[in-house]
Amino acid sequence: MGKFMKKTLILSVIALSLTSVLPAHSQEMVGIQDQIDALKEELIVLNRKVYRDQADSAVSVTSTGAASFGEYDEIIRSLNGKFEELEYKIKQMDERISAMNKDIDTRFNMIEGKPIAAASGSIADQKKFGASVANGAPKSIVGDTVTSGTLKDLGRTQESVDSLYKKGLEALKGNDLIAAEQHFQLILSDYASDKLAGNAQYWLGEVYYKDQNYAKAAVAFAKGYENYKDGNKGADSLYKLGLSMSQLGKKTEACTALKNVPTEFPKADSELLGKAKSQAAKLGCN
Structure with a gap:
């Protein structure tokens, strides 16, 4: 596969892997901005009230005035609390965006074959990209699979890879997609270097x-293809x-993949090669 076309396909898959993350951040940012705008409106109203009361210089400061100042203090305390809450939310958002940027940098380093620093507390240190791969397989283009900590507890008792694989296939055949996903992901998390990991x-x-x-399927x-190409x-x-x-x-990325099946795997099953050629023709690939 040509380097340019391969990189185009790689970047498309990386973009797909981020689509579920970015919308959530953008929606949260909109919510924070709405809260900031609301606070600005409250401050404007408060300032107008203060100036209006100050203009009434003929009225002496009485118990009613003291009550008014007490009311202002309460409003200010409420606003300060809201500002502190916003500061905390913005800090959390900044930390998540920073982590996402490191994630993207790591993926591009993997594309270019650059070493990945595993600093303490970093994404690499958390083994997000640390899975073993099959011998001779190229570097991963979209990172490692999710860690076992993100999976639902299946009552694991060091179940064998063969048992997990068999249960995964049975679940898929029975259309129990949730169970199938969990079993296959457990294999990739706990048995990434096993001969069944590619399958x-x-x-x-x-x-x-x-x-x-289809976005998750593409990833x-x-x-x-990248981690277990030789499988x-x-x-x-x-x-x-x-x-x-x-x-x-x-279409461009689809054609790149389909047209390169016979190039990358000339000894593949003839039926598969025929389907790849047929699908490429159906898409009108040049």
Whole structure:
């Protein structure tokens, strides 16, 4: 696969992996901005009231005036509390955006083959990109799979990889997509260097594809192609990456993947090569 075309496909998959993160941040920023605007309005109203009372110089400061000042103090304390709450929210937002920027930098370093620093407390230190890969497989283009801490507890008792794999396939066959996803992800989290990891990565993509979550499917198949290219599901992963991109309306990326199936895997199953060629023709790939 040409370097330029491969990088285009890589960047598209990275963008897909971030789509679920950015909207949440932007919505939260809108909410914070609304609160700031509301506080500005409250300050304007308070200032007008203060100036209006000061203009009434003929009225002496009585118990009523003392009550008014007490009212102002209460309003100011309330505003100070709201400002402190906003400062805390903005600090949290800044920390999340900073972490996301480090995440993006790490992914681009992986694309360019640069070393990834594993500083204490960093994303790399948390093993987000630290999974083992198959021998001879190229560097991952979209990072490692999620850690086991993000998965639902399946009552794990060091279950064997073969048992997890069998249960995952049975769940997928029975259309229990949640259970299938959990079992395949456990394999990728706990048995990333096992011979079945490449298969688990591919079937995880199939779980998302069957659920019509084509963005997640594209990311999963891209990982299968990059991390386990030399495994028996390498060609299938690249083919299904092309189909996922097609479903997302990304013709250029879909054509890049489909047209490179026979180039990258000339000894792949003839039926798969035929399907890749047929799908490329159907999309009108040049």
